[in-house]
Amino acid sequence: MALRLFNTLTRTEEEFRPIEDNHVRMYTCGPTVYDFAHIGNFRAYTFEDVLRRYLKYKGYRVTQVMNLTDIDDKTIRGCQAEKIPLDQYTARYKKAFFEDIDSLRIERAEIYPEATKHIGEMVAIIAKLRAKGIAYEMNGSIYFKISSFPEYGKLSHMDISQLKAGARVASDEYEKEQVSDFALWKAWDESDGPVFWETEIGKGRPGWHIECSAMSTKYLGNHFDIHCGGIDNMFPHHENEIAQTEAATGEKFVNYWLHNDHLVVEGRKMAKSFGNFFTLRQILKRGYPAVAVRYLLMSTHYRQQLNFTFDGLEAAKAAIERLHDFVGNLGAVSGGKLNPVVDELINRVLADFETALDSDLNMSAALGAVFDFVRDINRLIHDKHMSEVDAKKVISTMARFDTVLAVLQREDAALDAEIEEMIDRRNQARKNKNFAESDRVRDELLAKGIVLEDTPLGTKWKRKL
Ligand code: AMP
Ligand code: ZN
16 A cells, blocks of 8 residues: 655645655754753654654665754854853764664664754855845845745745735744744854854854755755654744745755644643753653653654653553563464464554554554554463464564564663573573573573573573564
């Protein structure tokens, strides 16, 4: 079946067809590295990870670009408050960002361009827009004239007929009511301190929106498949990206615009500025595994609001434990007669999982199908209607789902230490010729999904998934 995705540009669900056969080029707006990201931000990155993984599951090659915004009003304010150079300040949060996405099992994008390393590309687009008469200078700053781009508003579907001609906004973030010409380039002033670039368009720094136009087209071409971000990025950020890029290139910029809804707390968007946020680190400190956060963030359909609660996080943790126990039970099945019902259940769950994700990544339905499968197979195991060969097939089906879900692998170092300790105990028992004990420990490990292999170099272990 074909993958269908809801395109914000057309406000309809459309069949996804990449421009290049079998190759998907996608751009995902990345973090502003001025602080630790909060778990609302990670809802966006987790959704993008599920999209990326499912495209790969369907056999596409994916080239994903995610920018790092390491120059903007907030990063400048941050480095000045600490009296350290901008790059030293942002390096800390870049490092933290990669640690966090690794612990959430978010696959790495192919390219992470940094805004400060692409000033030349941004200047080139701005110079082109000026040459075309679409951008103009005012007190050393350069603005995009939105009246020169008649399609302005096509993404956020707003009526710009009421627009006040000549109104300008310099800040990067503003509301729909303030729709007006926006800054491509900001002239240096004293509050920027040592942060500026001397360029052919003057001394200053880029606006936020132009960063994404420059870095997406550099690595993905003028026209590519998918652009993602949180719904708050639709206006003004993505609307402005479309205007400046299409005005400069004369080509269509992006085919599919995908926006995730917010992680909210008591009905309000989780945001630094509202003070109602948790960083991933804060959650981990409370003893929750990162994979429970991943599960929580991805288990609600990405276009629905998700209300964050610790009860929800507990439920996510319990769901993962159920999956881990399931795989453990399967690993303990031995011998037995083949049961054709298992193949039927596998075919059904594969079809249901894929139908759900093909329908605009309906993850809650996909997980529903997986848990129905878990219940049915567990019943067969309990009734001893399950053979070892069937169990292996179920395990490989679960491993296939896990290329998208990425929750089955057990994580923590504490667990590794526990396994090592059990292996030592088993080896000691073997040395003492206490085979009952050594077999018992081996079975206990098997139930945890750990397989042992005795080699001339000692006992090795691996996880079944
Ligand atoms: P920022 O660093 O603010 O540019 O945000 C990075 C990404 O996180 C963007 O795609 C935002 O739209 C997204 N985002 C920010 N807050 C939330 C939230 N509460 N829920 C979901 N996504 C969010
Ligand atoms: Zn962006």
